[in-house]
Amino acid sequence: MFLAIKTPRLVLRPIGMPFLESTHRYASDRAQTKYMMYLPNDTIDDTAAFLASADAQWAKPHPDCYEFAVLSGGVHIGAVSLYPDGKGGGELGWILAAEHCGMGYATEAACALARWAVSELGIKRIFATCDSENSASFRVMEKLGMERVSSREGRRNKSADRDSVELLYEVMTDENSFAAADTAVIxxxxxxxxxxxxxxxxxxxxxxxxxxxxxxxxxxxxxxxxxxxxxxxxxxxxxxxxxxxxxxxxxxxxxxxxxxxxxxxxxxxxxxxxxxxxxxxxxxxxxxxxxxxxxxxxxxxxxxxxxxxxxxxxxxxxxxxxxxxxxxxxxxxxxxxxxx
Missing domain, CATH: 3.40.630.30 (Gcn5-related N-acetyltransferase (GNAT))
Structure with a gap:
């Protein structure tokens, strides 16, 4: 399968091995990934394994998950993903290189992907999770129209030495959800x-x-x-x-x-x-x-x-x-x- 999405400032393209070095730069950044459960990647081989898995998914007619590179002006600045849960829901995730945070890119990319998921996959519920201390992430969720529905103890981020609290945000969708102007699907x-x-x-x-x-x-x-x-x-x-x-x-x-x-x-x-x-x-x-x-x-x-x-x-x-x-x-x- 091939899919790309162009927003006013960004392009979402299937992530894979051609993005190895640029992906590893942010995926191995311990400060940028301190609130994440599966990052940082300790070696470039860890990043290569992830990208090989993403390539394998994109080779399918109907991927089980959708992993995108996020590009701004042709520069790879991060990633956004959608994981359908098989029950009408889809989990969003995102990460940006530190120097590209605070500019609204995560919201723009996630909104475009969610819109595609609603219109093309029939997703009825969009949800996302984050560490309770990760205010940048839950602000993105709130900008996307999600509401906090629960919190739970026992989250263990990869680089953490103690458990933390995980927040769950969600929004129920319809055909008008996540509407965005000047967005093209390729x-x-x-x-x-x-x-x-x-x-x-x-x-x-x-x-x-x-x-x-x-x-x-x-x-x-x-x-x-x-x-x-x-x-x-x-x-x-x-x-x-x-x-x-x-x-x-x-x-x-x-x-x-x-x-x-x-x-x-x-x-x-x-x-x-x-x-x-x-x-x-x-x-x-x-x-x-x-x-x-x-x-x-x-x-x-x-x-x-x-x-x-x-x-x-x-x-x-x-x-x-x-x-x-x-x-x-x-x-x-x-x-x-x-x-x-």
Whole structure:
């Protein structure tokens, strides 16, 4: 399974081994983890074992738990998690590197994940626990609308030499819970949604300022049908972004003889956003997510073609593409997914 969530300031992406060093920095911080039951990690091998377990969960079609890296401006600053209890409830957890605390990031990340859990998993009860002395954590819970429902003796944090009191907070949810503006959910496109590819293919056609859009029938041309015809083979991958449950954008790759074709081992990109969702950073996150997926699949590079006048050229460079050729109107760009 693949899932990412973009909020106004943050991106939540599946955590795993690529985040080993950055995860270990906060997971081994004894001051930052003093109120936690399973941290600090004493060695980087402990952190690697946790990330390997998270990777294994994300490899499942339906994970038992959802562990995310939290990124701000592309920097890994912490983690947020959801553990469904099998009874309609879901337990939230979070941790941030010390230098990123006090900025509302934990609340923003946890709210976005809780919203997804309610809308997509049907979670009816969100809950979380913390040490009674961990005021920063229970303030986050209160900001999320949770109420304290119980306390119990006998909590033993990993680095503690005595028991403490554990607080339980919860909130019952409905379809309006945890509503957040300007949040996009990015996930794999389902086979029953492949028909949407043609809609986004039309949206992907670059139309210079002042030029009349072409008729929709243009996507039936053979040179454009190569992007979508018989989609679903082993080398075909697609992600869809939605905002408030409505399709907002799509990125897909396949090995095809398109404008950006390099060779028969290199997938080519197509990306499309509805106009009203442009300029929000959604396209950048979709591209970064797809590049991560292609790396994990073992591809060495990816390619695309883009018209020189297209504003997206800058975005492609930002995520790692470089110009390797082209003609009077278009650039051919390549992103190297493995080190030379």
């Amino acid at each position: 996930r794999e496109l389902k086979p029953e949604e492949y028909h949407l590819l043609e809609d986004f293919l039309y949206q992907a056609i670059f139309i210079p300022e002042g030029v009349q859009p072409p008729p929709r029938e243009i996507i039936k041309r053979p040179e454009l049908q190569v992007y979508v015809r018989d989609f679903g083979s082993e080398d075909d991958t697609a992600l869809i972004a939605s905002v408030d449950g409505q399709p907002a954008g799509m990125v897909w790759t396949r090995i095809m003889n398109d404008y950006g074709h390099i060779d028969d081992a290199t997938p080519s990109f197509a990306i499309s956003l509805h106009r009203r969702y442009r300029g929000r950073g959604i396209g950048t996150v979709m591209m970064e997510c797809m590049l991560d997926i292609l790396r994990r699949k073992g591809y060495e590079r990816a390619s695309l073609a883009v018209q020189k006048a297209n504003y997206a050229v800058g975005m492609y460079k930002k995520v790692g593409f470089e110009i390797i050729g082209g003609n009077e109107e278009e650039y051919i760009m390549v992103c190297r997914l493995k080190g030379e």
